[in-house]
Amino acid sequence: xxxxxxxxxxxxxxxxxxxxxxxxxxxxxxxxxxxxxxxxxxxxxxxxxxxxxxxxxxxxxxxxxxxxxxxxxxxxxxxxxxxxxxxxxxxxxxxxxxxxxxxxxxxxxxxxxxxxxxxxxxxxxxxxxxxxxxxxxxxxxxxxxxxxxxxxxxxxxxxxxxxxxxxxxxxxxxxxxxxxxxxxxxxxxxxxxxxxxxxxxxxxxxxxxxxxxxxxxxxxxxxxxxxxxxxxxxxxxxxxxxxxxxxxxxxxxxxxxxxxxxxxxxxxxxxxxxxxxxxxxxxxxxxxxxxxxxxxxxxxxxxxxxxxxxxxxxxxxxxxxxxxxxxxxxxxxxxxxxxxxxxxxxxxxxxxxxxxxx
Amino acid sequence: xxxxxxxxxxxxxxxxxxxxxxxxxxxxxxxxxxxxxxxxxxxxxxxxxxxxxxxxxxxxxxxxxxxxxxxxxxxxxxxxxxxxxxxxxxxxxxxxxxxxxxxxxxxxxxxxxxxxxxxxxxxxxxxxxxxxxxxxxxxxxxxxxxxxxxxxxxxxxxxxxxxxxxxxxxxxxxxxxxxxxxxxxxxxxxxxxxxxxxxxxxxxxxxxxxxxxxxxxxxxxxxxxxxxxxxxxxxxxxxxxxxxxxxxxxxxxxxxxxxxxxxxxxxxxxxxxxxxxxxxxxxxxxxxxxxxxxxxxxxxxxxxxxxxxxxxxxxxxxxxxxxxxxxxxxxxxxxxxxxxxxxxxxxxxxxxxxxxxx
Numbered sequence: 001x002x003x004x005x006x007x008x009x010x011x012x013x014x015x016x017x018x019x020x021x022x023x024x025x026x027x028x029x030x031x032x033x034x035x036x037x038x039x040x041x042x043x044x045x046x047x048x049x050x051x052x053x054x055x056x057x058x059x060x061x062x063x064x065x066x067x068x069x070x071x072x073x074x075x076x077x078x079x080x081x082x083x084x085x086x087x088x089x090x091x092x093x094x095x096x097x098x099x100x101x102x103x104x105x106x107x108x109x110x111x112x113x114x115x116x117x118x119x120x121x122x123x124x125x126x127x128x129x130x131x132x133x134x135x136x137x138x139x140x141x142x143x144x145x146x147x148x149x150x151x152x153x154x155x156x157x158x159x160x161x162x163x164x165x166x167x168x169x170x171x172x173x174x175x176x177x178x179x180x181x182x183x184x185x186x187x188x189x190x191x192x193x194x195x196x197x198x199x200x201x202x203x204x205x206x207x208x209x210x211x212x213x214x215x216x217x218x219x220x221x222x223x224x225x226x227x228x229x230x231x232x233x234x235x236x237x238x239x240x241x242x243x244x245x246x247x248x249x250x251x252x253x254x255x256x257x258x259x260x261x262x263x264x265x266x267x268x269x270x271x272x273x274x275x276x277x278x279x280x281x282x283x284x285x286x287x288x289x290x291x292x293x294x295x296x297x298x299x300x301x302x303x304x305x306x307x308x309x310x311x312x313x314x315x316x317x318x319x320x321x322x323x324x325x326x327x328x329x330x331x332x333x334x335x336x337x338x339x340x341x342x343x344x345x346x347x348x349x350x351x352x353x354x355x356x357x358x
Numbered sequence: 359x360x361x362x363x364x365x366x367x368x369x370x371x372x373x374x375x376x377x378x379x380x381x382x383x384x385x386x387x388x389x390x391x392x393x394x395x396x397x398x399x400x401x402x403x404x405x406x407x408x409x410x411x412x413x414x415x416x417x418x419x420x421x422x423x424x425x426x427x428x429x430x431x432x433x434x435x436x437x438x439x440x441x442x443x444x445x446x447x448x449x450x451x452x453x454x455x456x457x458x459x460x461x462x463x464x465x466x467x468x469x470x471x472x473x474x475x476x477x478x479x480x481x482x483x484x485x486x487x488x489x490x491x492x493x494x495x496x497x498x499x500x501x502x503x504x505x506x507x508x509x510x511x512x513x514x515x516x517x518x519x520x521x522x523x524x525x526x527x528x529x530x531x532x533x534x535x536x537x538x539x540x541x542x543x544x545x546x547x548x549x550x551x552x553x554x555x556x557x558x559x560x561x562x563x564x565x566x567x568x569x570x571x572x573x574x575x576x577x578x579x580x581x582x583x584x585x586x587x588x589x590x591x592x593x594x595x596x597x598x599x600x601x602x603x604x605x606x607x608x609x610x611x612x613x614x615x616x617x618x619x620x621x622x623x624x625x626x627x628x629x630x631x632x633x634x635x636x637x638x639x640x641x642x643x644x645x646x647x648x649x650x651x652x653x654x655x656x657x658x659x660x661x662x663x664x665x666x667x668x669x670x671x672x673x674x675x676x677x678x679x680x681x682x683x684x685x686x687x688x689x690x691x692x693x694x695x696x697x698x699x700x701x702x703x704x705x706x707x708x709x710x711x712x713x714x715x716x
Contacts, residue, residue, distance in 0.1 A: 003390030007397040010597055015384075018392055022383040026376045032361030032675065034376055036556040036602070039365040039678060072430035072558065073579055076593035080577030111575050193594055198394040200430065200558045200596030217469050219438030221431055222580075235434035236551055238558030238596060239368055244394070317390060320397060 004342040007320025008151045008295060009173070009194040012337045017247040036240040045239050048246050049232065055249035059257055062182050062205060069204040069227035070242055074191040075172045078202060079105045082145070082168060082187070083112035085214040085224050091142040094118035094165070096135075098155060099126045100326065102147040105170060109145075118144060118161075126153040128287035132161050139164040143186060149174035151194075152324040154297030154331065155290040160184055166210055174294050175203070176252065177336055178262040186210050194294070195335045197245035200238045252336065261336050268334050268343045269293040275347055281358040282350065285329070296332045297323060305357055306330055316349055318342075362700040365678025366509045366653060367531070367552040370695045375605040394598040403597050406604050407590065413607035417615055420540050420563060427562040427585035428600055432549040433530045436560060437463045440503070440526060440545070441470035443572040443582050449500040452476035452523070454493075456513060457484045458684065460505040463528060467503075476502060476519075484511040486645035490519050497522040501544060507532035509552075510682040512655030512689065513648040518542055524568055532652050533561070534610060535694055536620040544568050552652070553693045555603035558596045610694065619694050626692050626701040627651035633705055639712040643687070654690045655681060663715055664688055674707055676700075 005012045028035040028044060038044050053068045062068065071077065082105070087093055092114035095106040098121055109115045118137055119130035137144050143166040149156040151173045160167065166186025175190035182188070187206045193199035204224065211224040220226050226234045255261050273291060276282045276298050283299045284291065300306045309330060310322045323329035334343055363370045386393040386402060396402050411426045420426065429435065440463070445451055450472035453464040456479055467473045476495050477488035495502050501524040507514040509531045518525065524544025533548035540546070545564045551557035562582065569582040578584050584592050613619050631649060634640040634656050641657045642649065658664045667688060668680045681687035692701055 005391050005395055007400070010395060010397060010594065012391065012395050018384045018395075022380060025380040025383060026373075031677075033363050033370065033677075037363055037368060037370050037376075039368060040557065042365075042678075072432070072435070072596075074430070074593050077430070077579045080579055084577070108577050108579075111577060191594060198596075198598050199398065199594045200599055219442070219466050219469060221435045221438055221466075235432050236368065236549060236557045238430075238556075238599065240556050240598065241558055241596065319389075319391075320400075 002317075004318045004338070004345060005320045006318060006332045006334065006338070006346070008324070008331060008333045009191075009335075010199050011194050011333060011335050013197065013244070013248065014251045014337045017244070017251050020247055021244060035243050038239070040233060040236050040239050045243075048243050049237070052242060052246040052249055055246065055253060056203065056205075059176060059249060059252055060180070060182060060205070066182055066205050066207050067211070067224075067228040069206065069224060070232040070237055071202050071204055071227055072200065072238055074199065074202050075101075075170055075189060076104070078170070078189045078204065079108040081222055081224070082143075083109035084218050084222055086143050086166070086168070086187070086210060087113040088142040088213065089215070092116055094137055094141045094144040096120070096130065096144070096146045096161075097122055098129060098147050099150040099153045101150065101152070101170065101172075102145070105145055105147065113142065116141070121155075124287075126150065126155065127285055128290040129155055129157050132159060135161050137161060137163040137165065141165045143168050146170070149292050149294050151295045151331075151333070152327055154286045154292045154295045156292035156294065158290070166207065173335075174292075176258055176261070177265050177294060179258045192241065192245055194333070195337075197248050198241050200241040201245060203245075248337075264340060265293045265334070265336070268338065268340055269296055271343055271347060272296045272332060272334070275350060279354060281354040294333060294335055296334065297327075297329055299329045303328065308357065309353055312353060313346075313349055316345075318346055318349065360675075362676045362696070362703060363678045364676060364690045364692065364696070364704070366682070366689060366691045367549075367693075368557050369552050369691060369693050371555065371602070371606065372609045372695045375602070375609050378605055379602060393601050396597070398591060398594050398597050403601075406601050407595070410600060410604040410607055411589075413604065413611060414561065414563075417534060417607060417610055418538070418540060418563070424540055424563050424565050425569070425582075425586040427564065427582065428590040428595055429560050429562055429585060430558065430596055432557065432560050433459075433528055433547060434462070436528070436547045436562065437466040439580055439582070440501070441467035442576050442580055444501050444524070444526070444545070444568060445471040446500040446571065447573070450474055452495055452499045452502040454478070454488065454502070454504045454519075455480055456487060456505050457508040457511045459508065459510070459528065459530075460503075463503055463505065471500065474499070479513075482645075484508065484513065485643055486648040487513055487515050490517060493519050495519065495521040495523065499523045501526050504528070507650055507652050509653045509689075509691070510685055512644045512650045512653045514650035514652065516648070524565065531693075532650075534616055534619070535623050535652055537616045550599065550603055552691070553695075555606050556599050558599040559603060561603075606695075622698060623651045623692070623694070626696065626698055627654055629701055629705060630654045630690060630692070633708060637712060639716040640708065652691060652693055654692065655685075655687055657687045661686065666715065667711055670711060671704075671707055674703075676704055676707065
């Protein structure tokens with residue numbers, strides 16, 4: 001039986017993708033070698049990296065204004081690369097404060113310039129995205145940084161601020177889960193291990209002109225221009241992770257692309273929120289304006305019941321439901337690869353658990 | 359038929375390792391998920407990362423003086439991290455110049471301090487390691503950097519310089535191919551994709567006290583102390599690459615450890631050099647004092663014959679034999695995972711090719 005893994009990441013990958021990768025693991029396209037054993041300069045990997053880029057461009061509607069880069073180190077490395085490359089000399093950057101990950105991003109920027117908080121929901125314990133019409137972004141900022149989906153708090157931007165400066169979005173936990181307009185962003189970045197593939201590679205989609213800002217003293221491997229100029233092949237890239245990402249892109253296209261997967265994601269999350277709102281046993285701590293379609297967090301009447309919920313679910317083949325250690329509770333992460341059947345199984349279990357323990 | 363891949367990297371992995379990884383690809387230890395789908399904070403990956411570290415310690419004889427870190431970005435990211443972390447304020451570092459990769463390492467250091475060339479073989483076209491007894495290392499240097507094996511030139515250190523400053527070795531292409539004394543080194547680092555596993559992870563073995571040098575303005579993800587303190591789990595690591603590395607470590611132990619694999623590596627390379635030296639058709643451009651046991655480079659009487667050699671070998675299931683594009687010729691990379699049988703197959707082919715075309 002396939003386990004439904006509701007972990008926040010690394011997360012489930014589509015079963016079809018896993019089966020395909022297993023099938024050709026030791027013998028990629030008749031080469032007699034696994035893909036991970038082949039040179040990154042050979043024809044097999046060259047074909048992969050080109051088609052991954054073109055599939056990402058097609059899926060997200062990315063034109064020539066933006067480059068698509070594959071970079072190691074996850075979103076955490078981007079937290080450093082962003083200010084190193086994009087903070088203007090003597091300048092400041094604006095960060096929206098919506099939880100732990102946005103705070104980590106802001107912290108890394110402080111070494112390279114002043115950091116100003118453009119908006120925050122800390123006074124309501126990060127239960128929402130700060131109301132965007134109240135933001136007063138400064139047009140003189142080097143850039144404005146947001147975290148489009150917050151895995152711990154379970155919040156998500158349902159619209160984006162309009163700023164004059166380059167808008168930078170950490171989309172690690174909701175990239176390609178919905179349609180966004182690329183032209184609204186200077187830089188979109190995401191660690192792969194939630195919606196795109198396995199851990200070990202991050203995708204950075206950057207407006208080409210921004211990559212020209214980088215000061216001379218930034219090392220080669222930390223410059224966006226290196227990845228743009230060398231097509232992410234300056235040095236040996238994480239070939240297997242990029243290959244897996246490529247298989248996920250093909251799968252996404254087969255599902256009908258981002259508008260189709262967005263409908264599925266809406267249906268999955270709405271089914272869960274509906275149950276939670278209807279119930280007097282389950283409770284959402286998140287303001288209805290800002291609920292995440294990727295990470296549905298909720299509470300039970302007691303921590304004891306929450307522990308029992310996690311344990312009972314595991315026995316039924318549903319794992320990873322424990323909330324982040326910093327906030328507790330329950331978290332169901334339902335990224336692209338979580339099938340509707342997985343959510344239905346969870347809902348049946350939730351109803352049964354409430355009936356028995358409620 | 360298993361292809362023999364003589365590529366410089368990403369390179370062959372042991373067949374047993376590939377088969378094992380394939381077997382449990384979609385269902386790791388009965389979890390119903392692939393390892394790459396599981397959380398890096400879960401019990402399965404925690405067990406892996408601990409046992410990989412302890413196996414590396416056992417294989418290389420690493421005591422508590424040194425930490426073992428898993429870092430993304432390959433050796434090229436280390437080229438930047440080394441001076442960022444270890445260059446003393448206002449200081450200089452010494453680099454031995456033995457080819458393209460050592461030059462790239464030195465280039466990245468120039469942003470962070472003065473770089474001095476402690477020894478060079480550029481005047482003999484990098485055909486050897488500069489004679490070590492002629493080096494005059496400066497005890498005031500921040501560190502002394504060498505490249506223990508040079509994949510392009512086909513050279514390798516057969517002994518190491520004794521320096522008073524921390525000796526830093528890029529062992530990307532010969533780590534764990536032979537026994538070395540860890541206490542001789544301040545830092546050993548290596549991208550995994552030659553002797554250790556797939557691309558996407560580098561191993562850095564660093565003397566703990568050196569990690570205290572790092573200036574305050576170095577970003578979190580670029581500080582060795584982050585990896586030491588968080589056991590390489592500050593952020594999501596490349597879980598699948600580390601898992602594969604772990605399988606290779608188990609395999610190495612089954613082979614009898616580093617002294618046993620060193621014997622095999624000696625035998626493989628000696629068989630090839632013997633043929634080359636005996637032949638008037640093949641020719642080694644490398645000084646006998648410095649020949650690499652990992653990358654055996656040689657020339658044929660003409661570039662036309664070299665092209666034919668590569669093409670004919672491919673038809674017989676031997677790939678990756680073309681020399682690096684910057685120097686031409688032939689290169690047989692015979693890392694740990696290349697079995698003696700692969701070298702014997704190459705030798706038979708070389709004899710036959712000489713008979714027909716010589």
